[in-house]
Amino acid sequence: MEKLDGILFYSLEKAIKCYRQFAQRNMMKHGFDLTIDQWLVLKAISDNPDWTQQEIAEAAFKDFASVTRIVEILVKKQYLTRTIHINDRRRFNLTPTDKATVNLQTMQPITESNRKKALDGISKDEVAQLHEYLTKIIENCKS
Amino acid sequence: MEKLDGILFYSLEKAIKCYRQFAQRNMMKHGFDLTIDQWLVLKAISDNPDWTQQEIAEAAFKDFASVTRIVEILVKKQYLTRTIHINDRRRFNLTPTDKATVNLQTMQPITESNRKKALDGISKDEVAQLHEYLTKIIENCKS
DNA sequence: TGCATTTAATTGACATATCAATTATAATTG
DNA sequence: CAATTATAATTGATATGTCAATTAAATGCA
Numbered sequence A, B: 001m002e003k004l005d006g007i008l009f010y011s012l013e014k015a016i017k018c019y020r021q022f023a024q025r026n027m028m029k030h031g032f033d034l035t036i037d038q039w040l041v042l043k044a045i046s047d048n049p050d051w052t053q054q055e056i057a058e059a060a061f062k063d064f065a066s067v068t069r070i071v072e073i074l075v076k077k078q079y080l081t082r083t084i085h086i087n088d089r090r091r092f093n094l095t096p097t098d099k100a101t102v103n104l105q106t107m108q109p110i111t112e113s114n115r116k117k118a119l120d121g122i123s124k125d126e127v128a129q130l131h132e133y134l135t136k137i138i139e140n141c142k143s
Numbered sequence C: 001t002g003c004a005t006t007t008a009a010t011t012g013a014c015a016t017a018t019c020a021a022t023t024a025t026a027a028t029t030g
Numbered sequence D: 001c002a003a004t005t006a007t008a009a010t011t012g013a014t015a016t017g018t019c020a021a022t023t024a025a026a027t028g029c030a
Helices: A008-029 A036-047 A053-059 A064-076 A098-118 A124-140 B008-029 B036-047 B053-059 B064-076 B098-118 B124-140
Strands: A080-084 A092-096 B080-084 B092-096
Touching: A008 A036, A008 A098, A008 B008, A008 B098, A008 B124, A036 A053, A036 A064, A036 A092, A036 A098, A053 A064, A064 A080, A092 A098, A098 B008, A098 B124, A124 B008, A124 B098, A124 B124, B008 B036, B008 B098, B036 B053, B036 B064, B036 B092, B036 B098, B053 B064, B064 B080, B092 B098
Parallel strands: none
Antiparallel strands: A080 A092, B080 B092
16 A cells, blocks of 8 residues: 555644644643533634624634534533524524633643644744645645 | 634644545545545555554554444445454454445546645645654654 | 453444534515 | 525534443463
8 A cells, every 4th residue: 555654635634633632632631621622612702702603613614513513512511601692583692601711711821832842843934834835735625 | 813724733624624525525526435534444455455453543543443433334335345354253354345446446546636636836845845744743742 | 271461343422524404583675 | 565585503314533441352371
């Protein structure tokens, strides 16, 4: 078999999977009970409290259905409250609880440290380069 | 919110998701009834018929549980036959059917074209560079 | 040989991804 | 205003990821 490690997209997949596992491990190690997807959605909502779930989904590059389910979990875990939107009864107001705010803040430095450790040995310029390549791939795959 | 697009790992995630969607679309467009994960596992088995499922899982960077389930589906879809291993009754012989062999061959140029299109505008050297960065990230996240 | 350990694979539970269908409401337009 | 269309969100089905527990068979060692 052509070695899988020799195929770029395989390494791409492996890199993101490794990073997710790494980030999740460190999150748990610090006693947090959120998955990184839940964290991401919570953070997106917290930073954009007026967005629809669909807008949140787009920003987080998640499926609408996934966001619906993640929001459910976040409400159940008491990180979000959900109330009906006054002007549009199809929508909801999603409001992070105090618990959410505190946890997001406590988590922030851990997340930053995770990112830093994962990029250890890659210079700022190289990261920028890498970023450009990824953006190019994203563009190419839109066709 | 710090724009998600500005975070490398978010773009990493987005890039691989985009590529998977792109590859899957093209696969379907040509009438194949496999997911790209099923295809990957089938290809790994086809190229290494003597490996254990665990070895296949490692090569494809998949969970053992996932491989078990994907193999089940491949058997059901008549891409694999499963017989008991003579020397080790814990194992199975996984043998691609003729249908599998034909499909893998027909698929190969499509896969290559997918990869090529997705990397359009990125030179060979740059791909090599990108690959190195990814390998570095994978290493960093093992800690 | 007999028992503990290791290994190969499966299974269960839950989270997420994806696609299609559905519901409820809002907006548009004839 | 009524009928159509568009939008926000949910739901169902299936596939995969992840973790833990389990089963069955092989191996190692006293």
